[in-house]
Amino acid sequence: MVVAIGALISAPLAGASAVGAALSTDGTLAGDTRVEKMGDGLVVTADGVANDITIRRRGNIVVVTDSGATVVAVEPCRPTSPHTSECPLPTTSIRVSAKDADDAITISPNMEAAGTLVGGAGDDQLNGGPHADRLVGDDLAATGL
Numbered sequence: 348m349v350v351a352i353g354a355l356i357s358a359p360l361a362g363a364s365a366v367g368a369a370l371s372t373d374g375t376l377a378g379d380t381r382v383e384k385m386g387d388g389l390v391v392t393a394d395g396v397a398n399d400i401t402i403r404r405r406g407n408i409v410v411v412t413d414s415g416a417t418v419v420a421v422e423p424c425r426p427t428s429p430h431t432s433e434c435p436l437p438t439t440s441i442r443v444s445a446k447d448a449d450d451a452i453t454i455s456p457n458m459e460a461a462g463t464l465v466g467g468a469g470d471d472q473l474n475g476g477p478h479a480d481r482l483v484g485d486d487l488a489a490t491g492l
């Protein structure tokens with residue numbers, strides 16, 4: 348009997364979450380550029396718009412800018428403007444995925460972490476920093492990944 352009640356309650360909830368498919372689980376809108384830390388790694392995930400992402404260091408923080416999309420920050424990163432977020436150091440690695448459209452991704456020479464820049468489909472411009480970056484176009488077989 349309890350199981351049957353649970354099934355009745357959960358059914359409308361499942362339908363409601365399907366309606367909200369444009370929102371991801373943390374409430375960010377599709378098309379936004381998401382900035383987050385995973386351990387000491389900085390992860391930037393963009394969507395299918397023409398992104399222009401720059402990552403640079405300023406003192407003890409990492410500044411992530413995307414002039415082509417709204418930037419959304421996940422704690423401990425925080426937004427400082429609609430197109431900029433800041434994350435605390437340490438940052439030992441950087442991973443940026445820009446997905447489709449013609450994107451530009453740049454890691455500033457003042458970053459001390461190596462990056463993996465994934466342009467995705469489109470005519471992308473990937474500018475690595477001074478360390479051993481990995482630049483990945485949309486043909487994964489050609490890059491050995």
Ligand SMILES: [Ca+2]
Pocket residue numbers: 393394395396397398445446447448449450
């Ligand atoms: Ca993109």
